[in-house]
Amino acid sequence: MSTSSAESSPAVSGLDYDDTALTLALPGSSTDPAGADRKRAAHAAHDKPPSSKARAVGWPPVRAYRRNALREDAKLVKVAVDGAPYLRKVDLAAHDGYADLLCAVHGMFASCLAIRRGADDGTKLVDSITDAEYVPTYEDKDGDWMLVGDVPWKMFVESCKRIRLMKSSEAVNLFHNQKFVTPGQKSAGTYVPQLKTK
Amino acid sequence: MGFGPGRSQSFFLVLAAARSEKLGGRGSHVQIGYEWQMCFFVCLLISCWFLGERNNLETGRKRIPSCSSSSKAVLGEGTMTYFPEEVVEHIFSFLPAQRDRNTVSLVCKVWYEIERLSRRSVFVGNCYAVRAERVALRFPNVRALTVKGKPHFADFNLVPPDWGGYAGPWIEAAARGCVGLEELRMKRMVVSDESLELLSRSFPRFRALVLISCEGFSTDGLAAIASHCKLLSELDLQENEVEDRGPRWLSCFPDSCTSLVSLNFACIKGEVNAGLNLSYAPTLDASDLTKMISRCVKLQRLWVLDCISDKGLQVVASSCKDLQELRVFPSDFYVAGYSAVTEEGLVAISLGCPKLNSLLYFCHQMTNAALITVAKNCPNFTRFRLCILEPGKPDVMTNQPLDEGFGAIVRECKGLRRLSISGLLTDKVFMYIGKYAKQLEMLSIAFAGDSDKGMMHVMNGCKNLRKLEIRDSPFGDAALLGNVAKYETMRSLWMSSCNVTLKGCQVLASKMPMLNIEVINEWDGCNEMEENHGELPKVEKLYVYRTTAGARDDAPNFVKIL
Numbered sequence: 001m002s003t004s005s006a007e008s009s010p011a012v013s014g015l016d017y018d019d020t021a022l023t024l025a026l027p028g029s030s031t032d033p034a035g036a037d038r039k040r041a042a043h044a045a046h047d048k049p050p051s052s053k054a055r056a057v058g059w060p061p062v063r064a065y066r067r068n069a070l071r072e073d074a075k076l077v078k079v080a081v082d083g084a085p086y087l088r089k090v091d092l093a094a095h096d097g098y099a100d101l102l103c104a105v106h107g108m109f110a111s112c113l114a115i116r117r118g119a120d121d122g123t124k125l126v127d128s129i130t131d132a133e134y135v136p137t138y139e140d141k142d143g144d145w146m147l148v149g150d151v152p153w154k155m156f157v158e159s160c161k162r163i164r165l166m167k168s169s170e171a172v173n174l175f176h177n178q179k180f181v182t183p184g185q186k187s188a189g190t191y192v193p194q195l196k197t198k
Numbered sequence: 199m200g201f202g203p204g205r206s207q208s209f210f211l212v213l214a215a216a217r218s219e220k221l222g223g224r225g226s227h228v229q230i231g232y233e234w235q236m237c238f239f240v241c242l243l244i245s246c247w248f249l250g251e252r253n254n255l256e257t258g259r260k261r262i263p264s265c266s267s268s269s270k271a272v273l274g275e276g277t278m279t280y281f282p283e284e285v286v287e288h289i290f291s292f293l294p295a296q297r298d299r300n301t302v303s304l305v306c307k308v309w310y311e312i313e314r315l316s317r318r319s320v321f322v323g324n325c326y327a328v329r330a331e332r333v334a335l336r337f338p339n340v341r342a343l344t345v346k347g348k349p350h351f352a353d354f355n356l357v358p359p360d361w362g363g364y365a366g367p368w369i370e371a372a373a374r375g376c377v378g379l380e381e382l383r384m385k386r387m388v389v390s391d392e393s394l395e396l397l398s399r400s401f402p403r404f405r406a407l408v409l410i411s412c413e414g415f416s417t418d419g420l421a422a423i424a425s426h427c428k429l430l431s432e433l434d435l436q437e438n439e440v441e442d443r444g445p446r447w448l449s450c451f452p453d454s455c456t457s458l459v460s461l462n463f464a465c466i467k468g469e470v471n472a473g474l475n476l477s478y479a480p481t482l483d484a485s486d487l488t489k490m491i492s493r494c495v496k497l498q499r500l501w502v503l504d505c506i507s508d509k510g511l512q513v514v515a516s517s518c519k520d521l522q523e524l525r526v527f528p529s530d531f532y533v534a535g536y537s538a539v540t541e542e543g544l545v546a547i548s549l550g551c552p553k554l555n556s557l558l559y560f561c562h563q564m565t566n567a568a569l570i571t572v573a574k575n576c577p578n579f580t581r582f583r584l585c586i587l588e589p590g591k592p593d594v595m596t597n598q599p600l601d602e603g604f605g606a607i608v609r610e611c612k613g614l615r616r617l618s619i620s621g622l623l624t625d626k627v628f629m630y631i632g633k634y635a636k637q638l639e640m641l642s643i644a645f646a647g648d649s650d651k652g653m654m655h656v657m658n659g660c661k662n663l664r665k666l667e668i669r670d671s672p673f674g675d676a677a678l679l680g681n682v683a684k685y686e687t688m689r690s691l692w693m694s695s696c697n698v699t700l701k702g703c704q705v706l707a708s709k710m711p712m713l714n715i716e717v718i719n720e721w722d723g724c725n726e727m728e729e730n731h732g733e734l735p736k737v738e739k740l741y742v743y744r745t746t747a748g749a750r751d752d753a754p755n756f757v758k759i760l
Binding site: 056058059063064065066067069070088107108110111128 | 355356358477478528529585587589618644754755
């Protein structure tokens with residue numbers, strides 16, 4: 001009898017708790033969801049019972065088209081990466097947190113992006129050739145551009161309209177010119193409305 | 199020897215020619231003509247087999263024999279040219295199956311030439327198994343072309359975007375060499391608007407386009423098709439990722455467009471008697487649904503969501519006696535959730551629908567007893583796909599693995615060609631599959647098995663296996679390398695999240711130069727950061743396929759071809 005099936009399924013595991021941490025650091029030591037999941041399944045079984053939301057990549061085997069058609073709460077947003085010749089769409093509702101989203105975005109742009117671990121144990125997306133860092137930003141319901149990761153996950157899913165991975169050089173410029181808005185500025189109503197970006 | 203294979207060939211060619219002229223061609227005196235033709239085919243194929251044996255041809259090899267001296271002695275020089283080409287071509291026209299036409303091509307050069315120039319329909323199961331130009335050059339008069347691209351698991355996001363499967367080279371090659379093209383069918387390929395534009399302008403007799411699970415194009419490409427394909431009668435788009443740039447493309451069909459017969463770009467298709475697709479309708483009330491279905495007594499094909507429930511399936515079982523294909527999709531994707539269909543619904547269907555031969559069933563629980571009953575009731579399954587949503591879930595009554603249940607399916611269903619298994623499964627189920635599933639062509643495995651032995655049973659036992667796809671199962675290098683000659687007889691092997699190492703793949707590559715071994719590692723650089731425990735790095739995704747085209751030149755940087 002297979003031992004791996006004892007309590008929890010082998011490849012579905014603990015990326016299922018609400019990740020409200022305000023960083024992009026990944027919860028575990030690995031960024032490989034499929035391989036690490038198998039190792040972490042044992043830990044997950046001890047930590048918590050299998051969540052009803054736990055699922056492995058590409059499981060159950062249902063085509064994306066069908067999945068999206070059935071999800072009433074599907075939250076598809078476009079993802080653009082500066083310098084990449086194509087756009088992708090990601091379903092925010094299908095992800096559990098910023099870490100999961102990071103992995104998914106990396107997967108969608110695997111030919112131009114790589115994942116690097118920063119000195120502060122955070123993880124970031126970089127250009128796979130030049131190693132230049134990308135800054136993940138998003139446009140919210142009000143049309144403002146914010147830094148991804150600043151607000152709790154659920155709030156992000158609620159308000160995000162589209163995502164853009166900006167080259168950090170450009171992001172610094174925008175930030176300097178106060179085109180970025182921080183959550184604090186928004187609530188205080190003190191920000192300078194920025195120019196419409198494309 | 200008096201009546202050798204060459205002479206018997208000639209004999210039957212004369213017979214068929216005489217018969218065909220006497221009957222005034224196809225269609226007249228069909229009854230008698232058909233029996234003569236079948237008799238001829240049997241003899242023709244036996245003759246081909248004899249000649250094949252003589253020339254030491256193996257199944258699956260596409261090598262063209264240069265007529266050896268021994269076969270020349272048998273045939274007699276000029277025997278094949280005794281009959282006008284049109285006669286031989288006419289005879290070949292009774293061989294619709296590509297496999298048979300491939301066989302007659304191998305007999306000799308003359309037959310190869312006649313066959314290739316009269317081939318009307320070409321099926322390419324793996325776009326990377328052969329170069330597009332080569333296909334276009336060989337079959338210049340092809341009318342219907344089918345090409346498949348990405349491996350099946352790409353449908354479930356297991357293949358990274360930009361892996362490949364580009365339609366461009368195929369449309370370009372056809373545009374150069376096969377201007378009589380009328381039908382194009384593509385599955386899991388990346389099709390650009392430019393390619394659709396080229397398609398719409400290159401083939402004056404083009405009439406049917408079918409795209410299934412494709413991506414890369416927008417409604418602008420469809421506008422080109424609508425505008426320029428004057429004879430378009432069929433446009434069938436299923437489950438594609440199409441960028442919607444507005445409904446303008448629909449108005450591109452010319453006002454005088456009288457040719458369009460079949461248009462399918464929504465999810466509902468077919469008339470109620472033949473097939474019913476309700477798998478995108480979650481809000482349909484279960485009782486309304488069953489009331490409707492109970493009136494569809496001639497239904498042959500039914501696609502529904504699991505909201506139909508076991509009760510609904512009982513209604514189907516008592517009403518739809520002609521049902522051949524049933525697909526029950528999940529409405530809730532959470533693995534530990536609840537589903538209204540269980541093993542009971544499946545048993546009811548098997549009792550009520552004896553003609554059932556194709557099944558796709560998503561559910562949350564199953565039992566060996568149910569599967570054994572289903573197998574006994576429906577021995578005619580050709581396609582059986584069962585997906586228990588929770589990986590590794592045992593028999594819900596006995597807590598045992600589902601080996602015996604699936605074992606019964608493969609034992610009873612002697613014509614089974616496609617099988618997907620799920621739930622808790624040990625090496626034993628693979629022993630059954632290898633032992634009994636002799637007609638099996640495609641097998642999908644997920645979260646199953648204990649050791650390399652499992653995969654070995656399948657590789658050694660399933661004589662007709664063409665496609666094997668495995669994910670999250672403990673099969674490693676020993677299984678990968680246990681029967682390397684087998685890969686030459688298969689279209690492809692997919693393994694992801696298994697225990698195969700790079701070393702194993704390299705060994706396979708060195709032993710089998712006619713295979714492409716694609717190692718797909720998206721997480722390059724990250725694996726190094728994992729603690730290694732001294733183990734060899736595992737290959738995340740592996741795709742192996744036979745090819746005459748060598749390593750492909752459009753592979754992205756995360757794909758390594760060994």
